[in-house]
Amino acid sequence: MHNQPFTFELPKQGGIPSEYDNHLVRRLSSMRGMYRDHAAYEALLSQGDPVHYEVYEIKRPEVAGELLQGVSVIHPGKVGNEYFMTKGHFHQVLETGEVYYCLSGQGMMVMETPEGDWSVQEFCPGQVLYVLPRWAHRSVNTSLTQDLVFFFAYPGNAGHNYGTIEQQGFRKLIVESNGAPLVVDNPHWKHR
Ligand code: M6P
Numbered sequence: 001m002h003n004q005p006f007t008f009e010l011p012k013q014g015g016i017p018s019e020y021d022n023h024l025v026r027r028l029s030s031m032r033g034m035y036r037d038h039a040a041y042e043a044l045l046s047q048g049d050p051v052h053y054e055v056y057e058i059k060r061p062e063v064a065g066e067l068l069q070g071v072s073v074i075h076p077g078k079v080g081n082e083y084f085m086t087k088g089h090f091h092q093v094l095e096t097g098e099v100y101y102c103l104s105g106q107g108m109m110v111m112e113t114p115e116g117d118w119s120v121q122e123f124c125p126g127q128v129l130y131v132l133p134r135w136a137h138r139s140v141n142t143s144l145t146q147d148l149v150f151f152f153a154y155p156g157n158a159g160h161n162y163g164t165i166e167q168q169g170f171r172k173l174i175v176e177s178n179g180a181p182l183v184v185d186n187p188h189w190k191h192r
């Protein structure tokens with residue numbers, strides 16, 4: 001870990017950062033129950049367990065004054081008619097935000113609050129997206145050919161709460177309809 005201020009490079013066309021400490025790989029098998037079409041999920045999984053998305057993290061102490069940062073790469077594909085996406089999470093410390101900068105690809109960020117407010121923002125290269133404190137967030141790759149690549153930074157003490165989303169899902173799903181992404185209600189969303 002650095003003990004002096006430091007710089008690193010992010011390739012403008014996407015790709016991996018010039019330095020990182022941790023490479024997190026999520027395969028399709030870690031997404032069980034996250035997609036609406038369970039049969040399509042099992043069918044895809046039976047053909048192999050492809051890498052779904054990857055996160056390159058720069059390690060910093062997980063304390064309030066620090067910023068945790070890195071690059072995420074979401075590979076293209078669909079489960080049924082839903083595009084590949086991240087699990088999504090609330091922050092354990094709910095009152096912490098997160099900033100994203102899109103480097104390449106095409107995507108959407110699906111967000112909601114514990115009170116059930118929701119927002120879906122399109123996300124394309126050059127755009128900064130600010131996730132307000134209290135908002136759960138999931139990124140969706142709406143291209144079927146290209147990786148979605150973005151830089152992120154969030155407070156060191158934020159933590160990840162996956163349990164709430166695993167239980168209730170997000171209010172909105174992003175599906176392909178006539179070759180384009182469409183925001184639809186999640187029929188299984190339960191407010192707990
Ligand atoms: C973003 C950040 C990371 C997160 C990653 C994968 O890059 O928010 O903190 O780990 O997405 O998303 P998830 O943790 O929801 O699987």
Ligand code: ZN
Binds near residue numbers: 089090154
């Ligand atoms: Zn987050």
